[in-house]
Amino acid sequence: MKHLLLAASCAWLLAAEAAAAPLVSGTVTARNGAALSDVTVQVELRTARTSTPTDAQGAFRFDAATLFPAADLRDASALMLKFSKPGYQPANKLLRLAPGQALAAVTIQLDAAGGSTALDAAERQTLDKFAPAPGSTPLYLIPYALTGVTAPEPKSVNDALRANLERVIVTHVQASTVGGSPSLSLKLLPVEGGRDVDRARAYGTYLNALGVITGYGAVESGARGARSLVVSSTFLVVPQAESVGAPVLYVDDDMPADSLASPRLYKHLSKLWGRSTVLALGISEFGKAKAAGDKAALARIRKYLQAERAAAGPGDEALVSQLNALVEAVDKELAK
Amino acid sequence: MEEATDPLKLIDLPSQMLDKVVEVLAKVGIDLPALVLQLFLLALVLLALAVALRGLFPDWRNAKALPLLSAGAIALIAIGILFGIGSQLMLPDRVVGRVSGQGLNQPRVELLDFRGQVVSTSGSVDTQTGEFIAYYSPAWNGRARTLRISATGCKPRDNVISRSRLGTETTWDFACEKL
Numbered sequence: 001m002k003h004l005l006l007a008a009s010c011a012w013l014l015a016a017e018a019a020a021a022p023l024v025s026g027t028v029t030a031r032n033g034a035a036l037s038d039v040t041v042q043v044e045l046r047t048a049r050t051s052t053p054t055d056a057q058g059a060f061r062f063d064a065a066t067l068f069p070a071a072d073l074r075d076a077s078a079l080m081l082k083f084s085k086p087g088y089q090p091a092n093k094l095l096r097l098a099p100g101q102a103l104a105a106v107t108i109q110l111d112a113a114g115g116s117t118a119l120d121a122a123e124r125q126t127l128d129k130f131a132p133a134p135g136s137t138p139l140y141l142i143p144y145a146l147t148g149v150t151a152p153e154p155k156s157v158n159d160a161l162r163a164n165l166e167r168v169i170v171t172h173v174q175a176s177t178v179g180g181s182p183s184l185s186l187k188l189l190p191v192e193g194g195r196d197v198d199r200a201r202a203y204g205t206y207l208n209a210l211g212v213i214t215g216y217g218a219v220e221s222g223a224r225g226a227r228s229l230v231v232s233s234t235f236l237v238v239p240q241a242e243s244v245g246a247p248v249l250y251v252d253d254d255m256p257a258d259s260l261a262s263p264r265l266y267k268h269l270s271k272l273w274g275r276s277t278v279l280a281l282g283i284s285e286f287g288k289a290k291a292a293g294d295k296a297a298l299a300r301i302r303k304y305l306q307a308e309r310a311a312a313g314p315g316d317e318a319l320v321s322q323l324n325a326l327v328e329a330v331d332k333e334l335a336k
Numbered sequence: 337m338e339e340a341t342d343p344l345k346l347i348d349l350p351s352q353m354l355d356k357v358v359e360v361l362a363k364v365g366i367d368l369p370a371l372v373l374q375l376f377l378l379a380l381v382l383l384a385l386a387v388a389l390r391g392l393f394p395d396w397r398n399a400k401a402l403p404l405l406s407a408g409a410i411a412l413i414a415i416g417i418l419f420g421i422g423s424q425l426m427l428p429d430r431v432v433g434r435v436s437g438q439g440l441n442q443p444r445v446e447l448l449d450f451r452g453q454v455v456s457t458s459g460s461v462d463t464q465t466g467e468f469i470a471y472y473s474p475a476w477n478g479r480a481r482t483l484r485i486s487a488t489g490c491k492p493r494d495n496v497i498s499r500s501r502l503g504t505e506t507t508w509d510f511a512c513e514k515l
Contacts, residue, residue, distance in 0.1 A: 046471045047457045077432065078469045080460050090442065094462040094469060 024062040024095065026106030028054050028083055031124070034131040035059075036110060036208055038239070038288050042082040045072055053291040056135040073097075083108050086240035086287075087205040112205045123191070127206055130187055137284070139186045139277070141165065141213045142200050144231060148219035152261045157229070162188045164266040165213065165273060172274020177304040178281055186213075197234055197248065204238040211280045212236045219257050227257035235276045239284040243329045246283075247322045249276045275319055278308045282326050290333050302330045351479075352499070354420030358478065359450050370424070370449065370478025378417045385410045427474035428503050431456075431483065435466040437510040441488040447472050448482035448494070455480065466507075485510045 028039045035058030042051040045068045054060045064073060076097055084090040088110040095103060132138040143158040152160075166186035173184055189203060197214070204212035217231035233251045240246040255268040282305050289297035309323045358373045368376070388407040392399045435443050445468050447456035455477040456470040472480055479499060486492035490512035 044458060044460070077430075078467075080458065080462075080469065082460060091463045092460045094460075094465065094467040 024064055024079065024081065024103055024106070026060060026081075026108065028058045028060070028085075028108045028110060030088075030131075030206065030208055031109055031111055033128075034208055035134045036085060036088070038284065038291070039083055039085040039088075039110065040291050042084075043067065044080040044082060045076055048072070051291060053288050058134075074099075081106060081108075083110060085110060086246065087238065088112055112202070123203075124206070126191060127189070127203060130189060131207060132209070136183045136185065137210045137281070138207065139166075139169065139184065139211045139213065139280075140204060140207060140209050141186055141188050142191060142203065143188065144214070144233075145216040146218070146229075147216075149217070149229065149257075149260070157260050158188060160261055160263075160265055161231075162186055163263070164269060167266045168269045168273045169277045172271070173277055173281070176274070176278055177307045178278060179300065179304070184210075184277070197236065200234070201236050201238070201246075204236055209238045210284060211238055211277065229255045229257045229260060231255070235273070235280075237276070237280040237283055239280065239287060241283040241286050241326060241329060244283060244322060244325045247279065249279075249319060249322070251276065271313070272316060272319060275308055275312065275316065278304065279319060279322055279326065282308075282323075286326065286330060286333075295334060298330055298334050302327060302334065305330065350416035351420045351423040354417060355450065355479065362451050369476055371421070371476050374417060374421050374424075374478075378414065378421075381410060381414045381417060385414055424478060425475050427479060429474060430469055430471045431480055431497065431502065432469045432505050433467070433483075434505070434507045435461050435468060435485055435510050436507050437466070437487070437512060440466075440490070440510065440512060443485060443487040443510065445470050446484040446486070447480040447497075448484055449477045450479075450481050452482070454484075483508060487512060489515055491515055 024043060028036045028041070030036055035054075035056070037054055037056045037058060039054040039058070039060075040051050041054060041060045041062075042049055043062050043064065045064075048068055050062075050067050052060055052062065064079065068076075078097055079095045081093040081095060082090065083092070089112070091108055091110055093106055093108060095106065097103070130138075130140070141158075141162050143154075144161065146154045146157060149157055166184075169186060170184050191203065200212045200214045203209075213233055213235050215231055215233035217229050219227055220230050221227050231253045233253065235249040235251055237247045237249070249272065251270050251272045253269050255265060259265065282301055285297065285301050288294075289301060305323050305327050309320055309327070312320045312323070354374060354377075357377060358370055361373050361377070362368075385407065388403065388410055391403055392407055396404070431445075431447055433445075435445065437443065442463075443461040443466070445456070445459045445461060446454045447459075447470050449455045455472045457472065459468065459470050461468040470480075470483075474480070479502065480497055483495045483497050484492050485495065485508060487510070490510075491514075493510060493513075495508055
């Protein structure tokens with residue numbers, strides 16, 4: 001009987017201890033309410049700290065009891081949560097601990113850093129309509145500044161370019177070894193942009209985009225009198241990775257001016273579009289895998305980056321250099 | 337001055353005197369953590385006490401008043417040092433409070449010891465409420481003397497932490513003075 005009582009007391013004490021163990025959870029969103037994935041959430045108690053990335057819904061979860069020594073946890077009066085993501089201002093949240101009391105879920109909104117803080121209310125309102133759905137990987141196109149385009153009108157040309165660019169990008173990524181079927185899309189933003197790269201990055205950061213495409217074009221006459229639309233594009237990769245940063249890639253396209261409304265415009269578009277997107281996906285997934293210490297994911301990323309590098313051709317030197325830097329960073333992480 | 341008027345705070349007197357002595361030792365170039373300095377001081381005092389007692393024994397009953405008083409005074413100093421160290425061990429190992437200021441960008445706090453060296457292991461501030469919790473080791477570093485508040489683009493500001501404020505949650509005002 002004594003043994004039974006002792007065992008029951010021990011079980012009760014253990015249960016009480018488990019119930020008191022704080023479970024830290026919450027979600028991180030941008031100011032516009034869009035869920036922010038890949039935010040590094042660090043939980044800190046004295047000198048001990050550990051981190052995890054947010055998932056596609058911006059959610060995170062820690063079981064503090066498995067992370068910190070029980071004695072430290074009992075003695076602690078608070079935990080500090082630190083949120084960081086490239087392109088956003090970091091935020092901290094102090095969580096008060098009360099013995100035996102469950103912690104309320106934390107909701108944090110991150111402000112975009114740098115240029116996007118200069119976005120005015122009207123711009124934010126416009127961009128909010130294009131906020132990505134949870135789990136989607138959006139790319140955005142800021143309408144090209146086109147000169148010499150009269151028929152069809154520039155708006156129709158931008159619509160046709162968007163549809164054809166999306167097709168080129170999605171087809172390339174599906175045919176690549178990226179795997180995991182990322183839900184890619186290219187949305188046309190109804191904003192002015194053209195050549196303002198800083199502004200374009202600010203929009204991309206605000207929208208938590210994978211990349212932003214912008215540029216300008218002009219109709220030119222060739223040697224034999226054939227007219228073509230020459231477009232110079234800037235592909236801004238929005239996620240950042242250590243040693244690679246957030247690359248800016250340039251893509252030039254040359255399309256016959258008399259078939260700008262053609263649904264087969266994609267045949268004239270550069271292969272760099274797809275390759276640049278794979279690089280952007282690599283950077284985005286690398287950050288996630290690194291934070292989670294997911295070696296399998298790192299190996300998969302390395303594999304598709306190497307395949308992309310091997311398929312690169314003349315004129316892809318800038319992209320290859322970025323791919324090399326990223327593969328090197330992945331290798332370094334795999335070697336740890 | 338304010339602290340000395342409270343009779344209960346007279347208990348802190350040995351600790352305060354020890355703080356002063358340790359500060360003086362640091363100023364003359366013996367720049368060590370508080371506990372090491374205090375133990376060094378204690379060793380010196382015990383050595384002096386041993387010498388004083390050796391002069392008294394074995395016939396201490398017939399000793400003159402002055403050597404007796406000297407030995408007693410040295411013994412009291414040793415007790416004071418021990419009391420000071422003990423009192424230091426009882427100090428809370430954290431400073432909890434709130435930073436209050438307008439439009440601060442990434443505020444941070446640091447605890448400094450009597451040498452002006454950073455002794456805190458964490459100093460993040462809640463970006464919404466300004467609350468912070470800074471841990472340090474009072475047993476090793478001695479009492480935290482200063483709370484340094486800084487923010488991006490602003491000059492850091494040092495605030496003196498009185499002994500009485502250590503166990504309380506204080507709100508510290510911080511007006512940004514641009515760098």
